[in-house]
Amino acid sequence: MKLVTAIVKPFKLEEAKEALRAVGIQGMTVTETRGFGRQRGHTEVYRGAEYQVDFVPKVKIEVICEDAQVEQVVEAVMTAARTGKIGDGKIFVTTAEQVYRIRTGEAGGDAI
């Protein structure tokens, strides 16, 4: 099983969610987060003083899927979240050792 973690622009969340549903993903976790990569931050101005804000608001989407499904999932998010401009985000794929469903105690693929 794989854990796919995608950091995307906040306004792309809805499209990414729909794209994931379209490839059969039934659940996901999202977190409001902040970070920076090549986009760097932005400048804010308060009473004439400029503040450099390095951490840009992003949304983190976490999805668990079967190994066979990873490419589809990554492709779905990549297409949906892409604007072509700097700051579109990143996708990390990691191996998930085990998954449990808390309510029933099921494990592995049945728990996804």
Add this chain to the structure above:
Amino acid sequence: MPTMNTGDTAWIIVASALVMFMTPGLALFYGGLVRQKNVLSTFMHSFFALGLVTVVFVLVGYSLGFGGDHAGFIGGFDFFGLKNVAFDAAGPKVCCAPGAAPGLLSGATPHLAFMLFQLMFAVITPALISGAFAERTKFSGMAVFFALWSLLVYSPVAHWVWAGGWLFDRGVLDFAGGTVVHINAGVAALVFAVYLGKRQGWPREIAPPHNVTMTLLGAGILWFGWFGFNGGSALAANGIAVSAIVATHCAAAAAMLGWAIPEWLRHKKVTAVGAASGAVAGLVAITPAAGFVRPWAALVIGLVAGAVCYFAVNLKFRFGYDDSLDVVGVHLVGGIIGALATGVFAEIAVNAAGDNGALFGNLGQLADQALGIAVTIGYSAVLSLGILWFVDKTVGIRLSQDDELVGADLTQHGEAAYSSGDVGAHIGHMAASVPWGHSGGFSASLSDTRQGRQGE
């Protein structure tokens, strides 16, 4: 016994309520500009003044400010604890005539209503100073400073300008408190900021305002309350009150533009904090002039104040004093602009109790105004420094480095302004209810409940 003028009396009561509301408005204005860890402490600098300064003023401060004159310097103890301050038209007159107050002199408006109105001014003035010492001041030190400053600085200066004191006799014009409130507080703010020193990490590592919407709502409430502040200073429901309110509104509006224009030219953006700050700068500047000037003059005063204050707030970076929320740039500088402008634009034709300014052939008025400014700056600076030194040596004034890093909300008040939504609601539980301790009834029954839940 004179007949009470119910219209005038009603207006003074309403105006007092308007001015009272400015203090929580100021708390919002300042609270939005600080970091999240200091919101409550910043609110308390204003909100607690409603309690503390009220008690001090009602017991002693009012009498020192408005009691029988002693050598033009200070009032006496004739109104100590508000004795002899009549609630009806039959009571003795106020000792002296602040501005134009025929009703007050004749007893047609109750002395106690006048006291109520003055009380709200006394409350907000020290609260204004708090913007300069936000985010690094001990609550106890702040409280002692406020009590002493109100008695030793606010009351005497109010006496000089409004209650038949020596500046009053010199003919200094201050309709609603440009010198008494704004210059006075602005100077104390500068002294306070310099005495305390900078916040850790200032200016590079200080985070931007944590909630700008709060600041805009606060500015709006200040603007609203200022109708009472300036309009109420006519002390009657008459043409001068209307004229003062229109001047007030015009100046705030023009100052918003006055701030926005240089901001636009420099940053290509008009900011929300700028719009709020500009409006407040205009309200400050029109305070001494409202009731003496025509609406067009108010527009000019506002425009100038907005633009000048925009540049003035950045002086702190040049000179290296950490005036956290720009009390100096807005209240001291705006107050000086207003006091001088009063000496330029005042017209006897607007208010017979006033005088003509330089524009109407009376250059001497400008000199009187400058005297009022200089004396207020000198007195407030020396006394504020002395009081600060005293407070520092007794209860202490600056937070420890650790407390400053953790934040004044938690270290001074044991509270946090915001829970983190549902997560926040579940990460804390009541450990003990203080009055009964751990074994007492309430906390015991609470822990029973908790155990019951765990057993499910």
